[in-house]
């Protein structure tokens with residue numbers, strides 16, 4: 001560890017108490033051990049902290065790289081470690097999940113109670129013909145049944161494909177079709193800012209057009225009127241009251257490398273990619289990273305304020321807290337409902353000790369001023385976390401001073417849907433610099449390189465790379481292994497490095513500063529959106545012939561979407577049409593994908609091969625130099 005005096009920039013050092021109580025007080029020692037023998041490092045962790053039906057005969061198989069395999073021939077089920085094994089210990093009677101709904105209703109599930117619900121729902125799924133390897137699409141609000149549905153699917157060896165409840169018909173349809181799911185689990189509606197979102201209605205539109213869905217299970221949440229199609233749609237509570245909902249359900253014995261879930265995420269071109277994660281490696285990686293980075297202790301109340309519909313929720317609401325036997329808080333609604341103090345009230349009410357959220361949420365709450373958090377006793381907090389996009393130093397300092405009362409180190413964790421778990425992150429014992437995610441998790445070799453793979457100079461921008469495999473890594477893109485190799489492993493195929501698609505800098509102390517995406521992925525309020533999906537939503541409107549969308553920096557949301565559209569001949573350019581197009585994207589994709597600005601134009605800058613030069617649009621919009629235009633067609 002660098003000496004205090006030696007580090008450059010604005011550095012926050014941990015207190016001796018924080019270092020002493022940390023699971024990993026000495027990063028360098030552990031990182032060096034992991035680097036010297038990566039399979040040995042993970043093999044030891046896997047053996048000491050998890051139960052396996054049958055152990056592996058080899059930790060890592062890299063003979064068919066980049067199709068790496070972990071814990072070869074081991075038998076396991078992540079649910080055995082998340083639930084089953086806790087039934088034998090005192091953890092059984094501990095709160096696994098504390099839920100607070102937006103309207104103020106609350107519900108607590110002990111491990112025993114959660115397991116009971118999961119067993120019953122697993123039995124229901126089996127009775128409905130869901131088998132090992134089948135895909136189950138889940139489209140719900142942030143409620144406990146979403147978690148129960150995911151856990152029950154995993155228990156019987158089916159792969160869940162969760163579609164974020166903020167997405168709309170088109171996005172849901174594409175994901176159902178690509179995964180050819182037979183079953184959809186949804187709810188009548190979801191609470192958001194005192195209103196309801198009509199999830200069942202949106203789901204119906206998708207199911208009518210998707211050929212594969214045979215059954216729809218509907219959880220009652222908002223009690224709103226919904227249409228139920230006889231023979232196809234079933235109420236969750238009705239099914240759970242039937243004798244088929246048996247509380248004795250066996251956990252399917254899985255191979256460590258068997259798929260656990262797919263989760264769609266946006267990529268550079270074309271349709272979203274189905275990231276595939278497995279039972280063994282994902283279990284070991286997510287649980288270990290949570291324990292070490294957030295220094296999880298039995299008495300903690302962990303609050304990951306993300307949505308289970310994204311990877312952050314999969315890894316750090318649903319799976320890893322349960323594997324660690326932790327108590328988690330889940331809150332259904334908006335941070336500002338009914339007032340901008342809701343989150344701080346929840347911290348006080350439940351004695352939250354660790355809060356993990358996104359910079360966009362912090363910036364949003366910062367706008368309302370300090371008086372809202374200052375009314376509450378936030379002294380239970382001991383650690384804070386950030387994820388999803390670079391955190392600007394101003395938001396970091398506010399979070400540290402106002403929410404953490406200068407007592408809580410901030411773990412700025414960089415990772416992706418693909419990586420499954422934290423990759424660049426401080427441990428609580430690390431000196432922190434606002435805006436830097438610091439260094440690789442022990443064993444993760446991070447670098448910043450140029451096109452050829454040569455390390456760039458100190459504080460120079462380059463491509464972020466990960467030099468080597470890790471247990472929770474994606475195994476492939478579902479049904480598209482070629483695209484997996486092409487997207488992540490082709491640029492540095494000679495070296496065998498993984499390309500995350502981010503640009504970054506490395507400073508004098510070896511700390512990484514992530515800058516942003518190098519591809520056409522736009523991060524809006526931390527949500528990952530692909531230009532291709534938004535563009536196809538725009539051209540699905542009868543007036544639009546062609547479109548291009550770009551991300552433009554925004555103080556609150558990180559980025560906002562600007563769209564350029566060429567209209568079909570004869571269509572008039574009107575202000576009303578711009579509004580209609582925004583709404584259309586909202587209906588097709590979901591409110592988060594709505595462009596803030598629509599420009600109606602006569603042409604788009606393209607290369608001679610017909611590729612839209614978004615870089616030129618972006619520079620023009622920002623009033624910057626458009627740079628080299630030699631490849632421009634026109």
Ligand code: PRX
Nearest residue numbers: 387388389390412413414415416417514528
């Ligand atoms: O650009 C990086 C950004 O989010 C991308 C991954 O998005 P997604 O797969 O949706 O997963 C988000 C939650 C894990 C990355 O390629 N990103 C994520 N965390 C950070 C970040 N950028 C900077 N700092 C972070 N802490």
